[in-house]
Amino acid sequence: MQQNVFDKLVAWTRANTLLLDAFSALLLTLVCAGTATATGAGAVLVSLLMCVPLALRRVLPEVSGALVAAGGLLQPVLAGEPQTANLAVLVSLYSLAAYAAPWASRGGLLLGLFGAVVAPARYVWPYSGLASALALVLFIAVLVVATWLLGSLRRASRQNERALLERARLLENERENESRLAATAERQRIAREMHDVVAHSLSVIIAQADGGRYAAAANPAAAAEVLGTISATGRQALADMRNLLGVLRQGPGDERAPQPDAGQVADLVEQVRASGLDVELEVVGGERPLPPAIGLAAYRIVQESLTNVLKHAGPGARARVEVRWDPDALRLGVDDDGRGAAAMVAPSPGGQGLVGMAERARLHGGAVTSGPRPGGGFRVRATLPYASPS
Ligand SMILES: Nc1ncnc2c1ncn2[C@@H]1O[C@H](COP(=O)(O)OP(=O)(O)O)[C@@H](O)[C@H]1O
Ligand SMILES: [Mg+2]
Known part of the structure; x- marks a missing residue:
């Protein structure tokens, strides 16, 4: 629940970047311009130039940075002393490092370091001597570099986040594709x-019924045999259909109902022979155990x-079936x-x-x-390697 509120807050701040930045820029402007009035109109102008652009620090970071930099460069001319608004330079530098193009980020760092030298030289050296000025240079330079590094860290984590999101999206796509493919393969x-x-x-x-029609007139016993074959075939088909529907109902991964395999080709030939076709079966080589899917493919072919x-x-x-258990x-x-x-x-359409045989193989x-x-x-030749490709 708390997480939820926090998430919402984060989402809201993300969606309202400009509003938030504008609001904080306004507060900073009021404070800085207010204190600058003691110094004069030039100082107020510099303060406005440094604070107001912060409203755009994330939306248009380069523009915002350029305006702040302009304020900093004008400061020695327009304002006689350091301003509260100079703090805005650090905020701007951070934003450049985090959100702007690399060239702007590097330019910001260089300008910051330039300011770290110029400001003490202009405001401290003449009054307190070289040593104090150098100390201040060092202090500001460290501050500038640290701020810039913080901003760069922020940029890195943002890029990381974006890369993770992109990866997640790709993975999701891939999973979707895979399951669609699996569904298609299953349907086929x-x-x-x-x-x-x-x-x-x-x-x-x-075939049986056609034959039976003629046989029945001459030989009632033959008709009974034909009807027997018809009912046996019908029953076998019904059982096969039930198996198939069972597989459909169970869904993937479940135990599958037993399916015919290569060893049952003899029964099949027997069944077809009973329907009146003259079929011969020749089996060469010793039967071997096969993975069920390959056995089923052989039977169906x-x-x-x-x-x-x-x-x-x-x-x-007349037909001839040959089953050869070759070494490979x-x-x-x-x-x-x-x-x-x-x-x-x-050729009959559809x-x-x-096609199905070729696909199975x-x-x-x-x-x-x-x-x-x-x-x-007509001739059909099929090869089914024992070791199916993985
Ligand atoms: N044993 C065969 N003798 C003659 N033609 C055949 C034979 N087997 C297949 N064909 C021809 O190949 C075509 C495609 O066969 P098939 O893909 O099994 O479709 P279907 O049997 O549904 O027509 C058949 O329509 C037929 O013209
Ligand atoms: Mg066919």
Whole structure:
């Protein structure tokens, strides 16, 4: 609470620099000009020149300093003796050191030292001798230097403060950017998962239903099998969706629901085969434990490739899935002998699958290439290094 009042006071004084300076300059002017009346009009003029500009000491420090300096230089001519207003010189020097441009600050110091020599020479030497004059020179010079150093300290702390504020602002910006990026990446991840799960399951279900329509007439037993595949696929898709929604609901950092991995590619091929596509699976090399994210990427890449075969390769196409556990990376290949380039004549707008695959692989330091095969059909090749880049 007290801190609060103090903070408010500080904020108020910051916001009202000119008002405060003008008020203190007015008080000083009244006192100094008042005492100067005893000496004469010249002394009053000098006092006004030295005190009134202090109102601008922080707002326009160079102007204020120049006016005060003019007063000091005119003083030997206009006023016969030192004035109370000479104290204003120290205030002005402090303000120059703290708030003015470096050249003005240094100029102020030089003029102050000049005054430290001239004033005793003019006012003390002729009356009290050289020794007293020299002592006074020393005294004023120390006062001038100390004041200037104080002002410079103030400048340094102000610069420090400004640098800290700037740094805080930059950090805040950076944090904002980072969280925006993270949110975008998360959205893309979810979009990919949604696309892969939904498109794959629906393609399988549609293929099954289409086949089942004809099969049912001739062979009711086959129809029952087809319906079994449809319900199994639907159930699997539902489970996948639940996982995904679970991840969404939990938010980042929470325990994630188990996701499919590379070891389940065989189940996937089995599932696609059940939907009527002729798929062959070849696994080369021994399976290895993979980080879950890479395993999921491998699974989704094969899933999307097979979905594309179902969707685009045309009837009667055959597919071949190859999973190679090479020493450095997991290599995946999905080839088909379907329509290939012919299917791509009118590419469907907004296809997410191939793009998503490439994104998934890139995320783990790998790559995906895809395209029609020279002899007809379509080919997808993916490389997923075991050690994902950090
Ligand atoms: N196995 C394939 N055979 C023929 N064309 C394919 C095959 N896979 C992908 N394509 C072509 O690549 C395009 C992009 O595929 P994709 O990004 O998965 O989008 P979508 O499957 O939603 O159309 C497809 O529209 C199709 O023209
Ligand atoms: Mg697709």
